[in-house]
Amino acid sequence: MPDTAHSPRPRYGTRPTMKDVATRAGVGLKTVSRVVNGEPGVTAETERRVREAISALGFRRNDSARVLRKGRTSSVGLVLEDLADPFYAPLNRAVEEVARDHGALLINGSSAEDPERERELALALCARRVDGLVVIPAGADHRYLEPEMAAGVATVFVDRPAGLISADTVLSDHAGGAREGVAHLVAHGHRRIGFIGDQPRIHTATERLRGYRAAMDAAALPVHDGWISLGPTAPDRVRGEVLRMLSGPAPVTALFTGNNRVTATAVRVLSELPRRVALVGFDDLELADLLSPAVTVIAQDPARLGHTAAELLFQRLDGYASETRRIELPTRLIARGSGELPPAEG
Amino acid sequence: MPDTAHSPRPRYGTRPTMKDVATRAGVGLKTVSRVVNGEPGVTAETERRVREAISALGFRRNDSARVLRKGRTSSVGLVLEDLADPFYAPLNRAVEEVARDHGALLINGSSAEDPERERELALALCARRVDGLVVIPAGADHRYLEPEMAAGVATVFVDRPAGLISADTVLSDHAGGAREGVAHLVAHGHRRIGFIGDQPRIHTATERLRGYRAAMDAAALPVHDGWISLGPTAPDRVRGEVLRMLSGPAPVTALFTGNNRVTATAVRVLSELPRRVALVGFDDLELADLLSPAVTVIAQDPARLGHTAAELLFQRLDGYASETRRIELPTRLIARGSGELPPAEG
């Protein structure tokens, strides 16, 4: 039977195996394995023959087989909300770097903020037997991961907490950051401050709202229902809410926006209005310092979130077996101008 | 021997296998396989027993084993420059979506613009036996991939061409886009235009420079050496080059910046200067429309680049075996203000 000549698309089975290399080099299978893995106990001459066979045949070890036998895949999974969201890009890279330092590859995917898709993806990664999993949860119930964690899949949640299970978690101080941002507006004389955030089923949205309320409470300021709006971050909705909060008899004089997408839309809407409205946004934006006014933000450190989560993960893989840890990273107020505007008359 | 009681960190080997399920359900291995894979030919009662055993044991099929036997991993690899770069984020997501539509997972990693790291990563992915590979190349010699491609790893290059091998490629029209951008500046009266781009070993940098030269040539404008600067996109270097081109007896009146990082720094530097300097940048920026002046750009469509590349990849995996294709996607000039400024006096 000829080699691969009339196979329309050679794949996989057509590749040379260690056995082929062994045959060609006239040695045993195990000797090839030793050379490929750099194990000792092979004479220079034997090694030379094996290497010659390897390059002549174009052999590359099949890690699928290796993984099956060894029991570790040297890969970690990352489930995030959207691979295209610039906020998660540095987190993604940070997890990759830590994985790389530990010789592991990264398999990742987007939940698209859909709990069912999160679940499918996470379980698909478990079926691939990733050694560990970093999850930015979309759902609120992660009991489906319990059997996997019990079976040894190290799991760390980032950015949002796990639902209904106990697991290592790395979060920003969402409530504290929002509180600081709103207090900053209060300190600049604002008494009517609007909050526009993401959907209430998203933990970060309600935490940041909690911070907003705490700051208003601490300043003994009332909060009207119309000043709070949680919902999709689609530009149309956010635009409508900004305009609504700025109209009527007692319009807000400042806005606190609950994440980067909301902030971007709010900045856009405000730039079209004659009135100057103060703004502090949660999450930093590229070029925020170049807008006029430059945008004051509560910044998270997404790379540090990812790095910290991945470190916790590999500590587990390296045998750390104590109780679940929860790490809260501080946020940082970056005053640039928009948050320091005084209240408009009215 | 007890189950897993004194195993410090249960992993992998400790998980139940199909054999365990078969034993518990009192059926053969193949019957479990049929149920797990939804194959026909199992009575309702048998299936019920198998399912009971599966959930009692917490069984999840080990795809590592499946992959080894089936020959396809249902995974694709993506090698890009930097997972943290916002330009690549939509491309990353687009590849993921296409992969998902085809039931495949995405393994990705950053080359960090290092050819050796690109090679290591790409070959590690081949060792994992990804079905296909999407590569944004850092290096200029991809002959190392030839044995892999011959062995059936479908490979598509995006954003930059493959070096020294023939392969499917998807590119933006870098030269054409740059030419259009520079012609736009010429049309607004500029005769002394500077070009600041990425390192000359990066294909996109030299292609965009070629477009710059073509536009200047077409307008019969001379190009002075001092008006061209290729090098690292580090802010300090770019800042220095901007200031240098704006000083001296015949300063440039407009800048064409070769990518998003260069543009961001140039905008920052120009905002600090009293003089108004026209600017067109290659690649769009978030919030570019909100700056003053708003930034005129030559925009690529990174999501479409990723989508197109992934589609080519899966066409190959689905049997398309004709000659190598090269797809060039158009760029789009978005005039926002900075590119329409007239030349400053002087």
Next chain:
DNA sequence: CTGAAAGCGCTTACAG
């Protein structure tokens, strides 16, 4: 409708 045997390509545990 059901299952025993062989095999995917490696590594492990031994034996020489």
Next chain:
DNA sequence: CTGAAAGCGCTTACAG
């Protein structure tokens, strides 16, 4: 220093 045998957990190809 070297290699034959067994086994990782599935699927394939058969046979009943």
